[in-house]
Amino acid sequence: MIVGATRWDVLTGDITRCATEAIVNAANGSLLGGGGVDGAIHRAAGPELLAECRTLGGCPTGEARITQGYRLPAAYVIHTVGPVWRGGRQHERRLLASCYRASLILAREHGLRSIAFPAISTGVYAFPKEEAAGIAAAIVHAELLANPTDFDHILFICFDEPSSNLYSAALEKLPD
Ligand code: ADP
Numbered sequence: 001m002i003v004g005a006t007r008w009d010v011l012t013g014d015i016t017r018c019a020t021e022a023i024v025n026a027a028n029g030s031l032l033g034g035g036g037v038d039g040a041i042h043r044a045a046g047p048e049l050l051a052e053c054r055t056l057g058g059c060p061t062g063e064a065r066i067t068q069g070y071r072l073p074a075a076y077v078i079h080t081v082g083p084v085w086r087g088g089r090q091h092e093r094r095l096l097a098s099c100y101r102a103s104l105i106l107a108r109e110h111g112l113r114s115i116a117f118p119a120i121s122t123g124v125y126a127f128p129k130e131e132a133a134g135i136a137a138a139i140v141h142a143e144l145l146a147n148p149t150d151f152d153h154i155l156f157i158c159f160d161e162p163s164s165n166l167y168s169a170a171l172e173k174l175p176d
Pocket of ligand 1: 013026118120123126160
């Protein structure tokens with residue numbers, strides 16, 4: 001879809017292969033690597049990424065930090081720490097929204113106009129996928145409406161087609 005000057009697409013694939021200016025990592029609070037998309041990004045970026053992450057001193061849930069992309073096609077990695085789903089009464093929804101917002105704010109501060117997001121918190125952090133997709137779509141939409149000329153391209157990259165379908169459906173449900 002198009003929002004202001006921004007093209008916004010949902011794709012199935014591997015985020016480490018995205019040639020957007022930044023890719024977002026669903027990191028853990030240590031920023032020292034993990035499994036899932038985090039492990040894939042560190043493997044593809046090379047050990048220099050971990051070395052830079054070590055200088056950052058971690059990141060609280062719902063916030064974001066930026067590093068270079070090293071051997072990735074993306075010039076930058078925006079590391080954000082999604083909430084672990086604990087039943088929904090521990091501010092998980094607000095914190096997930098905050099991950100997307102904080103990532104876009106960091107991208108804007110660095111003049112990065114194309115950003116790829118994974119499905120934050122929907123792997124080992126177990127956030128219900130359909131609700132996560134709705135939150136991701138709503139918050140990115142709000143940010144694009146508020147900042148209509150700041151981004152050229154936003155991508156939601158899901159690892160499997162059922163997930164992509166959920167994110168596509170969430171975009172389709174957004175108000176005009
Ligand atoms: P979290 O800890 O935030 O739940 P995970 O890495 O476990 O993070 O999962 C987040 C999402 O990223 C999951 O939907 C998972 O399928 C997906 N994922 C895993 N590897 C990749 C990859 N290389 N590219 C894109 N998405 C990925």
